[in-house]
Amino acid sequence: MIKGHPLKGAFIDFIQEINGSTLFSYVEKIESIDPIRFYENGSELYKGERFYFKDRDDEMTLAGLGSVHTIQSAQNRFVQVESDWDALIKRAQIHNPYDVYGTGPVAFGGFSFDPEQEKGEEWSRFAPSFFYVPELMLTVYGGETYITVNVLCDGVDSAPLFDRIEKRKKRLLEQNDQPMKEEAVLLDLRGGDTDEWKKSIQSAIQSIKLDDELKKVVLARKVTAVFDKTITPDYVLRCLDEGQPDSFIFSIEAMDSCFLGASPERLVKKRDRTLLTTCLAGSTARGASEEEDSKLAESLLHDEKNRLEHDYVVQMIRSEMQSMCADVTVPERPIIMKVRDIQHLYTPVTGIVDQHDSILRFAERFHPTPALGGLPAKTAMRVIRELEPMDRGFYAAPVGWMDYRKNGEFAVAIRSGLLVQNEAFLYAGCGVVPESNPETELEETKMKLRPMLRAIGGYNE
Numbered sequence: 286m287i288k289g290h291p292l293k294g295a296f297i298d299f300i301q302e303i304n305g306s307t308l309f310s311y312v313e314k315i316e317s318i319d320p321i322r323f324y325e326n327g328s329e330l331y332k333g334e335r336f337y338f339k340d341r342d343d344e345m346t347l348a349g350l351g352s353v354h355t356i357q358s359a360q361n362r363f364v365q366v367e368s369d370w371d372a373l374i375k376r377a378q379i380h381n382p383y384d385v386y387g388t389g390p391v392a393f394g395g396f397s398f399d400p401e402q403e404k405g406e407e408w409s410r411f412a413p414s415f416f417y418v419p420e421l422m423l424t425v426y427g428g429e430t431y432i433t434v435n436v437l438c439d440g441v442d443s444a445p446l447f448d449r450i451e452k453r454k455k456r457l458l459e460q461n462d463q464p465m466k467e468e469a470v471l472l473d474l475r476g477g478d479t480d481e482w483k484k485s486i487q488s489a490i491q492s493i494k495l496d497d498e499l500k501k502v503v504l505a506r507k508v509t510a511v512f513d514k515t516i517t518p519d520y521v522l523r524c525l526d527e528g529q530p531d532s533f534i535f536s537i538e539a540m541d542s543c544f545l546g547a548s549p550e551r552l553v554k555k556r557d558r559t560l561l562t563t564c565l566a567g568s569t570a571r572g573a574s575e576e577e578d579s580k581l582a583e584s585l586l587h588d589e590k591n592r593l594e595h596d597y598v599v600q601m602i603r604s605e606m607q608s609m610c611a612d613v614t615v616p617e618r619p620i621i622m623k624v625r626d627i628q629h630l631y632t633p634v635t636g637i638v639d640q641h642d643s644i645l646r647f648a649e650r651f652h653p654t655p656a657l658g659g660l661p662a663k664t665a666m667r668v669i670r671e672l673e674p675m676d677r678g679f680y681a682a683p684v685g686w687m688d689y690r691k692n693g694e695f696a697v698a699i700r701s702g703l704l705v706q707n708e709a710f711l712y713a714g715c716g717v718v719p720e721s722n723p724e725t726e727l728e729e730t731k732m733k734l735r736p737m738l739r740a741i742g743g744y745n746e
């Protein structure tokens with residue numbers, strides 16, 4: 286006699302029949318719970334296996350705990366990830382009575398910026414492509430909350446798994462207060478050698494001037510923060526979430542490391558036949574008053590250097606979109622996107638695609654856009670490898686999720702940082718064109734570092 290959960294019978298039948306490890310997944314609508322609270326509740330049980338993703342329109346939030354399946358690959362990574370994910374989904378049994386975006390089995394993860402770059406020690410936990418399928422995932426969409434439970438079973442012995450996970454689920458959904466942990470204290474900020482960095486901007490300008498084909502290169506720098514003890518991601522994530530309401534908020538843990546950030550930039554979103562992407566490049570400061578803010582926005586819209594920086598992105602995105610989609614819409618002129626610390630030139634782009642095409646196919650074609658790599662991408666990547674003395678890791682690369690219906694969303698992981706034990710590595714870059722001025726570009730990276738600096742306690746404003 287099978288008692289308890291209504292799906293337990295289906296589960297028992299399922300494990301009798303399977304051959305090899307297979308996914309059993311089900312979705313339930315639940316009472317609302319703060320997704321960050323859910324993330325925090327998993328801090329002991331699922332440490333090093335958690336993720337969080339909130340889109341910039343505040344349409345949906347995902348919080349994932351645990352990992353029942355990992356996908357990693359170095360060669361031909363987008364295609365490999367897709368075929369691994371397809372193979373898992375093809376054999377899976379999925380009970381999802383809700384037709385809601387972002388519910389059901391999801392693989393969450395991302396790609397490194399440049400798999401050919403020599404790996405930095407700090408990125409050792411992150412493979413060039415790194416995805417996992419959570420055991421439990423909360424989805425908040427349209428004011429409703431759902432939980433997806435994923436059980437990976439390999440036969441009859443898996444029977445107790447179901448009850449075990451159900452028990453954990455109940456515990457993790459309780460809204461009890463987490464005991465406050467003593468936060469790590471920031472001891473030192475090492476800004477990288479900014480003179481060296483300005484010289485590399487000058488070198489990039491030279492390379493562009495000497496090469497007829499090369500139009501733009503994006504160069505980044507790294508700031509290292511040192512703390513008195515291991516820094517926990519929970520607090521940093523909460524600060525980002527509360528402090529940057531108009532950005533994508535993401536976090537992905539890998540053992541003792543956590544990569545997180547507050548990015549204004551969407552790489553790609555696919556929902557059935559609709560594809561959305563973004564051209565985001567060209568920047569200016571926020572004003573102290575509303576009047577000053579509008580003046581800055583107005584001059585950004587008419588600034589030749591920034592318009593050029595932006596237009597290279599539009600050119601590339603337009604041509605990729607036109608080769609892959611129908612009904613491509615690219616506005617003629619950029620508009621302004623304002624986030625807390627900076628404003629940008631912004632051109633949203635849409636198109637219609639085949640529903641059965643994977644989001645990864647589009648992510649692969651767009652990455653790296655000239656907002657993060659340069660134009661043309663190949664030459665720009667070579668210049669970045671020559672001039673940047675660091676591994677970008679997942680910075681400036683796609684991070685996000687894909688579901689079992691080929692939908693999903695990837696942000697470009699900028700305004701981001703990597704937490705490893707008692708250190709944090711923060712990244713910021715900027716688009717270099719011949720009209721760039723190294724001093725101005727340095728100031729621009731300072732604005733771009735603020736969201737992460739503030740969240741780790743290194744900037745008070």
Ligand SMILES: C=C(O[C@H]1C=CC=C(C(=O)O)[C@@H]1O)C(=O)O
Nearest residue numbers: 566567568656699713714715716
């Ligand atoms: C490379 C970054 O930003 C890109 C996105 C928006 C504006 C940019 C710019 O104006 O240079 C950059 O292309 C970063 O934040 O590290």
Ligand SMILES: [Mg+2]
Nearest residue numbers: 567568715716
């Ligand atoms: Mg710029």
